[in-house]
Amino acid sequence: MKKIFIHFFSLIIYCHAAYAQTLPDITYQDYGYTKPIKKVTQLYYSIDYANDGSVKNLEEVEKVTQTFNADGNIESYENQSFLDESWAKSQSAYKQGRLHKQLWIYSYPYLNRTYTYLYDKQSRITEEKIRFKDGSKSHIKFRYKDSLLTEIEADIDGTQSVTERYYSAKGKLYKEIHRQKVPNEADIVTNYFYLEDKEILSFVEPQSYFYATAYLKGAMGHHFGEIKFKLIEDSTAQNKLLKGILRFDKEAPSDNLPFDLQSYSDQTLQAYKKNPKELKPYRMVLYLRDENNNIYTEAEVDLQARKIAGIGFFKTEFADGTTTGTTDFRHKKLHIFEAMLEQTKLP
Incomplete structure (x- = not known):
């Protein structure tokens, strides 16, 4: 092990x-x-x-x-x-x-x-x-708007990338779009979604490498663990998740989400228990506080x-x-x- x-x-x-x-x-x-x-x-x-x-x-x-x-x-x-x-x-x-x-x-x-x-x-x-x-050099540049970090531009060993960060009206980070430049090819674009400062979902455009994370909360209200799932492509669970992403992307900017991190996590765990062949546990960590x-x-x-x-x-x-x-x-x-x-x- x-x-x-x-x-x-x-x-x-x-x-x-x-x-x-x-x-x-x-x-x-x-x-x-x-x-x-x-x-x-x-x-x-x-x-x-x-x-x-x-x-x-x-x-x-x-x-x-x-x-x-x-x-x-x-x-x-x-x-x-x-x-x-x-x-x-x-x-x-x-x-x-x-x-x-x-x-x-x-x-x-x-x-x-x-x-x-x-x-x-x-x-x-x-x-x-x-x-x-x-002796070689690289750099990462950070850009801000209204006190919020909105863009990260990097040139590392000739590999160029840009990460755009999106915030709600209340200044909560809800999305990142990471673009990695590939010479003579299309950019590799990865989307990350956040809820209560924690990553809940990521995927590579257009529809591949889906990962969803559920957070486990105890009776005292503290998180005691997390499970990261990999979604099987072209599955029912992934199609449902895509619809959820569209809703999240529409409502998060106005802080109008109908769910919090815990309810999202509970829904993800329920989806896993109903579709264990489509959501594959990728990593699980538990902790004591x-x-x-x-x-x-x-x-x-x-x-x-x-x-x-x-x-x-x-x-x-x-x-x-x-x-x-x-x-x-x-x-x-x-x-x-x-x-x-x-x-x-x-x-």
């Missing part, structure tokens, strides 16, 4: 090699924490099971460490894989309270690079310049075996000196996740 859970280091390599085109995460809030953080250590374990379903073997696979400065901004980041000894490290430098430079160093030196940032008079990031070890709504343990699900493939334990040191969580494996948490998985009653 190691191949299923080993995703975090691959993700960080992907984000900096393929350059996910978003504003950089700077503050502890950007990273999803609800109160000032000093340090977060995350340790991920893979799980192998015996034939009787008991845990046969645990293995540490990845460690991630984030430190934040007194202003609540990211200071350094380190990721280490225990399987192949690969690693990635970053160091951030600030000027006048704004992120000025990030230096990224990898165990694969050809990936090494430096990011520098430019700002406008409103202290908004307008350009991210990237310089690689071989502390009293401040910070995630302190998360689990990756093996959707074929319907088992927990691995768990990440987080130790969080807050700026006020308090600490929550641990990086030690806790079997009790595994049992909690197993119960949560059972409660979802996937077909």
Whole structure:
């Protein structure tokens, strides 16, 4: 099951090699924490099971460490894989309270690079310049309208793309259109739709590579997991989804949607249970939160075996000196996740 859970280091390599085109995460809030953080250590374990379903073997696979400065901004980041000894490290430098430079160093030196940032008079990031070890350069430019980020233009290693962002009358992001330029071919156009700041759907024009995400909410009103589905093309479920997209695209700009994120998620899960051959679970993650709504343990699900493939334990040191969580494996948490998985009653 190691191949299923080993995703975090691959993700960080992907984000900096393929350059996910978003504003950089700077503050502890950007990273999803609800109160000032000093340090977060995350340790991920893979799980192998015996034939009787008991845990046969645990293995540490990845460690991630984030430190934040007194202003609540990211200071350094380190990721280490225990399987192949690969690693990635970053160091951030600030000027006048704004992120000025990030230096990224990898165990694969050809990936090494430096990011520098430019700002406008409103202290908004307008350009991210990237310089690689071989001296080549790339950039990402950010454009705004009425204080909202509306366009991201990138030229990375000769690959050009533009992402347009659309907001409702109340300033809520509801859609992105990403256009990647392909020499001598038509642009690759990917549409992303958002509800309550979370991605709910994406597809490549005209009608392919559909992915829908459902979010699981507990009795306390907090999300405790998410399931991403891939839709079979030319299916009844996809045709219904296309009609829903047209309605969403029409009503979202005026904040006139007849459903919220939870009702959308419930409808998606109901559609899956009725059409399990047309909606294929692609990825499922569960998590536990502390009293401040910070995630302190998360689990990756093996959707074929319907088992927990691995768990990440987080130790969080807050700026006020308090600490929550641990990086030690806790079997009790595994049992909690197993119960949560059972409660979802996937077909």
